[in-house]
Amino acid sequence: MSSEPVVEMHGVDVVRGQAYLLRGVDWTVEADQRWVVLGPNGAGKTTLLQLAAAHLHPTRGTVRLLGETLGAVDVFELRPRIGLTSAALAQRISSSERTGDVVLSAGYAVLGRWRERYDVHDLTRAAMLMQQWGVSPMAHRPFGTLSEGERKRVQIARALMPDPELLLLDEPGAGLDLGGREDLVSRLADLARYLYAPAQVLVTHHVEEIPPGYTHALLLRAGEVVAGGPVEQVLTQQSLSDTFGLALQVQRADGRWTARRAA
Numbered sequence: 516m517s518s519e520p521v522v523e524m525h526g527v528d529v530v531r532g533q534a535y536l537l538r539g540v541d542w543t544v545e546a547d548q549r550w551v552v553l554g555p556n557g558a559g560k561t562t563l564l565q566l567a568a569a570h571l572h573p574t575r576g577t578v579r580l581l582g583e584t585l586g587a588v589d590v591f592e593l594r595p596r597i598g599l600t601s602a603a604l605a606q607r608i609s610s611s612e613r614t615g616d617v618v619l620s621a622g623y624a625v626l627g628r629w630r631e632r633y634d635v636h637d638l639t640r641a642a643m644l645m646q647q648w649g650v651s652p653m654a655h656r657p658f659g660t661l662s663e664g665e666r667k668r669v670q671i672a673r674a675l676m677p678d679p680e681l682l683l684l685d686e687p688g689a690g691l692d693l694g695g696r697e698d699l700v701s702r703l704a705d706l707a708r709y710l711y712a713p714a715q716v717l718v719t720h721h722v723e724e725i726p727p728g729y730t731h732a733l734l735l736r737a738g739e740v741v742a743g744g745p746v747e748q749v750l751t752q753q754s755l756s757d758t759f760g761l762a763l764q765v766q767r768a769d770g771r772w773t774a775r776r777a778a
């Protein structure tokens with residue numbers, strides 16, 4: 516893995532018509548960091564992740580990913596080095612696809628297994644990841660028969676399949692019940708602690724979904740960075756209240772965060 520930052524953004528604007536989806540974003544992610552990106556609906560979180568996934572180019576400014584500059588690199592070579600999970604990607608998975616194949620086919624950046632030849636290394640890695648993410652028993656079932664929590668875990672296993680240098684998780688906790696969320700947070704905390712895991716960026720609306728071990732936070736509001744840096748410096752009552760536009764009471768206990776409207 517290179518010692519260069521995994522993500523480097525300088526003066527990034529993303530503009531559509533008159534609207535600034537992102538404005539003046541500066542952001543650096545190092546290989547050993549785990550970032551949470553927080554902000555209200557429409558803050559620009561998904562747009563930021565699309566840039567980090569090499570799925571979007573900035574209107575202005577520079578984006579460097581894994582040492583390569585967007586606009587000066589073949590994104591099809593870059594994308595396999597980056598794991599991404601998002602609701603939009605999940606919708607593209609056929610509900611009749613065998614769950615094991617959803618994970619396995621990621622090594623070839625295809626959705627739907629189609630006459631690829633998988634070697635023993637691929638099969639072993641897929642089996643190991645499905646075991647790690649608790650979805651081995653569903654390997655032979657169609658993806659569409661899985662619960663929301665199981666689907667989320669299959670998507671993460673798929674994103675990890677090509678051994679990416681950067682893992683981007685767009686709202687992995689959305690739609691999960693309390694047990695599902697807690698299970699996901701524990702597994703993500705394990706991944707965060709694992710020395711050889713990729714750099715991680717998790718987008719969420721809820722501080723309760725921040726896994727212990729996440730090191731940094733970026734707060735976005737209306738396309739602009741409110742604050743960014745180590746979690747203990749950034750996730751303050753003041754900065755979270757500013758980000759979400761309401762007075763919040765924020766607490767941290769045993770590595771977990773909670774927030775509620777201030778009395």
Ligand SMILES: Nc1ncnc2c1ncn2[C@@H]1O[C@H](COP(=O)(O)OP(=O)(O)OP(=O)(O)O)[C@@H](O)[C@H]1O
Binds near residue numbers: 532536557
């Ligand atoms: N093509 C577009 N043209 C104009 N505005 C757009 C376009 N795409 C997105 N937007 C707007 O840009 C803003 C940022 O969108 P984005 O999806 O990045 O926000 P988000 O923080 O991920 O929101 P959410 O939490 O609701 O998923 C939103 O207000 C959205 O409506």
